[in-house]
Amino acid sequence: MSAEWWRSAVVYQIYPRSFADSDGDGVGDLGGIIERLDHLQTLGVDVIWLSPIYRSPHADNGYDISDYRDIDPLFGTLAEFDVLLARVHELRMKLVMDLVVNHTSDEHPWFVESRSSRDNPKRDWYVWRDGRDGAEPNNWASFFSGSAWEWDQHTGQYYLHLFDRKQPDLNWDNPEVREAVHDLMRWWLDRGVDGFRMDVINFISKVEGLPDASAIQGQRFVVAFDGFADGPHVHEYLAEMRREVFTGRDGEFITIGEMPGVTPEQARLYTDPARHELDMVFQFEHVSVDHGPAGKFDYRGLDLVVLKKTLHRWQAALGEIGWNSLYWNNHDQPRVVSRFGDDTADFWAASAKALATILHGMRGTPFVYQGEEIGMTNYPFRTAQDHKDLEAVNYYASVLAIGGHEGAALAGLAKIGRDNARTPMQWDAGPNAGFTAGDPWLSVNPNHTWLNAASQIDSPATVFAHYQALIRLRHELPLLVDGDFTPLMEDDPHLWAYTRTSPDGSLLVIANCGRDPRTVEVGREWLGADLLLGNLPGTPATVTSGSHSCLEMTGWDARIYLSA
DSSP: OOTTGGGGOOEEEEOGGGTOOSSSSSSOOHHHHHHTHHHHHHHTOSEEEEOOOEEOOOTTTTSSOSEEEEEOTTTOOHHHHHHHHHHHHHTTOEEEEEEOOSBOOTTSHHHHHHTTOTTSTTGGGBOEEOOBTTBOSSOBBOTTSSBSEEEETTTTEEEEOSSOTTSOBBOTTSHHHHHHHHHHHHHHHHHTOOEEEETTGGGSSOOTTOOOOOOBTTBSSBOOHHHHTTOTTHHHHHHHHHHHHHTTOOSOOEEEEEOTTOOHHHHHHHHOGGGOSOSEEEOOSTTSTTEETTEEEEEOOOOHHHHHHHHHHHHHHTSSSSOBEEOSOOTTSOOHHHHTSOOSTTTHHHHHHHHHHHHHTSSSEEEEETTGGGTOOOOOOOSGGGOOOHHHHHHHHHHHHTTOOHHHHHHHHHHHOTHHHHSOOOOOSSGGGGSOSSOOSSOOOGGGGTSSSTTTTTOTTSHHHHHHHHHHHHHHOHHHHHOEEEEEOTTOSSEEEEEEEETTEEEEEEEEOSSSOEEEEOOGGGTTOEEEEESSTTOOSBOOSGGGOEEEEOTTOEEEEEEO
């Protein structure tokens, strides 16, 4: 493999508690993943990314870690993990762990010591502050509603938690904290893992003094991106991590930084190979285009032109230096076919394939989230009690507390809530979609009776088969990996088109992201171009419309053409 093998790779994210349950307790586990690895081998992916499986009280479904060097009994044991890792490697895939080190659980031994007294040696491992005028040290808000500060009665100070109160933030300005993180990373690499996806890693360096965020009328607490995102020492700390953890190691590793709020210009710095920080970043700009001014649950619908230009801007910014990650779905996002596609019976499959075509044709490393490869949809949420996600529960409670509109809150949760991504994987049409023999921890989508993996794997016309074809193209065509990106028809509200070019040829990727048929003139240079992949039966094998080079495209029609 080359030093940058991940450029032509495809990553598959597993959310373990919802993937496959082997022991009937209703929660997915390592045994279930082992039993289903053949599905991933058949799909053709190169890398498996596991969401957290460490010991945890599960206040935030495992993103609150109490022991970085052990597996939570809910998922299995270290011995089972070793079996999983060995099997993944036997199948010529790699395994990436989720590294959550902006914060720990409040039950982690480090924090237990830190809060035991003000003079404990680990007191400075976390962010502690005195109150201000009898209240919180500043006006920072938690991402999960309310203040980002929690009062500790025992020691008479507040601690910072950008997420839940049970997720206190580590103090990365303390070199002992950084060395402890490096040590746990080395421990997992020594065990054989192939890299890390780093949770909110651009939050680790806070602004000195922790000043107030700019006030927003009607809000007591404000999410203070200027105070903790892309802070003053973050590049220094990431370069140090790369140097201390990976220097001198044999093997091919991958480092992925999840970075809410990052700009293309910042991402270019993080992923510039000459800076030795990260291989790629996970950015959120394109999955925020349908959010209203009141936040993510203030759903405003999709403007396709805005979505296109957002992703095209990232393609351009990292075209010469750095690298993009490409994704529609993950454990924090609703299902893309319900969000940006059309999940009605007539267009569900076509739109799922079209969106996949658009994404996988771009420059960057594609990520597939479990169930995306079969076109899983949002769950039909109706009541507040249907939701289990901490963010959703807190948001709903906060709306009721201020006398907000309950119906609007429920509509926003149903459309954008994270539980949409966390319903169990739909393996077959049987009880609980083949996910568990017990009572599933989160309800299975009732459409599993027709939308499931078993019904798709052996058919050439399915969403699964389309993902297989896209992954094969990524592996076989250097042009798809390294070719230049040029957007076309950027202001068209329904057509999404671009080219990928290199000295070896050109690709045209085009999709009609709407129900109405379109006649599209693509230019004489595409006359005779060969169809590499289409998402609908009967698509012409070449562009042959006389001198006008027109394509007749039906609703949610997507194609990739190759011109030598």
